[in-house]
Amino acid sequence: MHEREGSAVNGKGSLHTEYMDRQGRLQEVMRTNGIDGFLVNHNVDLFYFNGSMQTGYLFVPAEGTSLFIVRRSITRAREESAAEVEELGSLRTLRDRLAQRYPGIFAPGQEALLATELDVLPVQQFQRLEAAFGGVKWKDGSLLVKELRMIKSPAEIDWIRKAAVVIDRTLEAAISGIREGMSELELMTIIERENRLQGHLGLMRMRAYNSELITGCVAAGASAAEPTYFDGPAGGRGLSSASPQSASTRVIGRNEPILIDIGCCIDGYVIDQTRIAVIGRLPGHLQRAYEVSERILQEAEAMLKPGTIAEHLYLQSLDTAAAEGLADHYMGFAGDQVKFLGHGIGLEIDEFPVLAKGFKYPLQPGMVIAIEPKFTFPGEGVVGIENTYVITETGFEKLTVSREGILAI
Amino acid sequence: MHEREGSAVNGKGSLHTEYMDRQGRLQEVMRTNGIDGFLVNHNVDLFYFNGSMQTGYLFVPAEGTSLFIVRRSITRAREESAAEVEELGSLRTLRDRLAQRYPGIFAPGQEALLATELDVLPVQQFQRLEAAFGGVKWKDGSLLVKELRMIKSPAEIDWIRKAAVVIDRTLEAAISGIREGMSELELMTIIERENRLQGHLGLMRMRAYNSELITGCVAAGASAAEPTYFDGPAGGRGLSSASPQSASTRVIGRNEPILIDIGCCIDGYVIDQTRIAVIGRLPGHLQRAYEVSERILQEAEAMLKPGTIAEHLYLQSLDTAAAEGLADHYMGFAGDQVKFLGHGIGLEIDEFPVLAKGFKYPLQPGMVIAIEPKFTFPGEGVVGIENTYVITETGFEKLTVSREGILAI
Incomplete structure (x- = not known):
């Protein structure tokens, strides 16, 4: 079983470090590709980058620390997540809450480029994301994820x-x-x-x-x-x-x-x-x-x-x-x-x-x-x-x- | 196990009739909703409407007989499918082949309204469909399918x-x-x-x-x-x-x-x-x-x-x-x-x-x-x-x- 944050894994450092490394590698390729933020949404990718599969969105900015915004279970996400955890509440408020935490990305008059995994995300859910996020451009980030995980x-x-x-x-x-x-x-x-x-x-x-x-x-x-x-x-x-x-x-x-x-x-x-x-x-x-x-x-x-x-x-x-x-x-x-x-x-x-x-x-x-x-x-x-x-x-x-x-x- | 086409199921008629009934009910709600054709794509829906889960697209026109266009396995689809089976070949040819068989739907100068299951279809695959089908409008047909299957x-x-x-x-x-x-x-x-x-x-x-x-x-x-x-x-x-x-x-x-x-x-x-x-x-x-x-x-x-x-x-x-x-x-x-x-x-x-x-x-x-x-x-x-x-x-x-x-x- 996966050990909790901070505990040793096969003497190779802690899992927390492992997830932070993975997020860091994602940030590198995001910067190379001009992506401002990655909204990780697929259960397996959530687990890969952050150690938790609870239902939610992991927002990874091109620079700085990520945030795991969770619908359910908050309790369990707090046990598992490498990133800081916040409760999702309504999807409609997600953009505003991210804008508060990441003002550089969601600055007024600026069109942020956000990526997510369009190889798996259903159209209906993507449309909901598009409706919830005004003034951003979306890019398919699935190839980047597959190449990192390779x-x-x-x-x-x-x-x-x-x-x-x-x-x-x-x-x-x-x-x-x-x-x-x-x-x-x-x-x-x-x-x-x-x-x-x-x-x-x-x-x-x-x-x-x-x-x-x-x-x-x-x-x-x-x-x-x-x-x-x-x-x-x-x-x-x-x-x-x-x-x-x-x-x-x-x-x-x-x-x-x-x-x-x-x-x-x-x-x-x-x-x-x-x-x-x-x-x-x-x-x-x-x-x-x-x-x-x-x-x-x-x-x-x-x-x-x-x-x-x-x-x-x-x-x-x-x-x-x-x-x-x-x-x-x-x-x-x-x-x-x-x-x-x-x-x-x-x-x-x-x-x-x-x-x-x-x-x-x-x-x-x-x-x-x-x-x-x-x-x-x-x-x-x-x-x-x-x-x-x-x-x-x-x-x-x-x-x-x-x-x-x-x-x- | 599911019996082959034509065999009796619990004395309630043949499975072929069952699948034809289901397709007929779909056609009814399509006509009510002004949908010209339904491209069924999800494995469970393919099975529900046509008795086969082989990889492919079941095209159901608002009127007339449907067609199962299969990528793999053709052999197995021919055993299982209630609808006639054709080999898919390239996705790029799909529209032309459907136009040949359903000239009323894909008539030049006319914008057909096609439905598919956008609650499950990944964005990337939908974009491929959109690219392969010029001159059609897409509608989310997932609620119709859920209500029929209810x-x-x-x-x-x-x-x-x-x-x-x-x-x-x-x-x-x-x-x-x-x-x-x-x-x-x-x-x-x-x-x-x-x-x-x-x-x-x-x-x-x-x-x-x-x-x-x-x-x-x-x-x-x-x-x-x-x-x-x-x-x-x-x-x-x-x-x-x-x-x-x-x-x-x-x-x-x-x-x-x-x-x-x-x-x-x-x-x-x-x-x-x-x-x-x-x-x-x-x-x-x-x-x-x-x-x-x-x-x-x-x-x-x-x-x-x-x-x-x-x-x-x-x-x-x-x-x-x-x-x-x-x-x-x-x-x-x-x-x-x-x-x-x-x-x-x-x-x-x-x-x-x-x-x-x-x-x-x-x-x-x-x-x-x-x-x-x-x-x-x-x-x-x-x-x-x-x-x-x-x-x-x-x-x-x-x-x-x-x-x-x-x-x-």
């Missing part, structure tokens, strides 16, 4: 390390629990229970609109290969068209790949990893495709160092899949393929950088990336592997601690 | 009935599993496992921005009484400030109220109910407050019939709480109180009508409402009860099937 601090990497240990224990419990005749859903309940008992918060956050993730994708054979709307290489039949992904009630068979693509959320930080289990042994062509996925991962590892351009990792993997005659099976089956090899991960599962065409970020120390080469065979299953890595000054550290290879039951 | 069909009520049976079995498993020395989290894992094995989809959807719900609130004694950002009467310490609600690792004590405010999601439909358990017996003042909550619920039941104004249920409950000297404890403790008695429920937990001041909807047959009078005692716990009801022609039917009263262990 580089993890040592404390953040430690939380992801903890999540990696939790998910490894959960994987081992799942492997021990797999029985012939068991359904995908039954296997999923083992995983979810183990996760929860170790402190998994019960959700894995995604930032993208309409995106939902329920523990991951646990599915076997033909069921795992069913395509879905989910923006990932594996789909899963799911329990219902009301949530068409991941585990179904289908019974796990012999000699088919059991896809265990799972994560957990420890103190807000998520991990993502994939392993393949099998009762018996895989058919030769699936075994071979699995080996290609391991090779793609090794090739990616060889490129994991500061300076490598994010998209090059994906492009290289396409070449290898094609050279092995597996292009049509790579990251989904023809027509339902996703176009990335991996993704940044932290407080949300879909962070920057994405390892996909068009993502030109050079890798930098502190980036945490899940890399997940997979192959889909309709009617037969999905094979592949996924590890999470942090980029270091000289290369990478593998955060995932689970054993690799096909896990035979 | 009245449930017989098939929808059946799904909620199924969820009510599931959560009752889960409650009984929880009651059987409660042991002295067990933590709130351990109790939660029993609940989540039972839910999942019975087909709970693993999530409970909320529509409100930044809102998250993880199975419900399972918390005992002082921990349950801790206020949170969550828009409900009970909070819970939670496992971390990264998800400050519901179960914590606190050990459940003797003679303190164990709040079991839980739900599940079966085929998309959610149920919500609250019961209080105790190891031993409650102190007199908590027992008395519990009895007042039962009385408030009975008074609400007496008003549950077509024509009662939604807010009157809440106002009446305030009177009773005040008359019993419990005003400061009602629906949270002073300063952290929520201002409602209940909420509509269906595909999402926070549907219309809300039983709160300002909600003037007269009750109508088909409304499904969770009513949850609760009292908070800081340092001691939360007591109360919650049932879900459907309004009928003559009154109500209680959908919740769990036994009432304090459940002594």
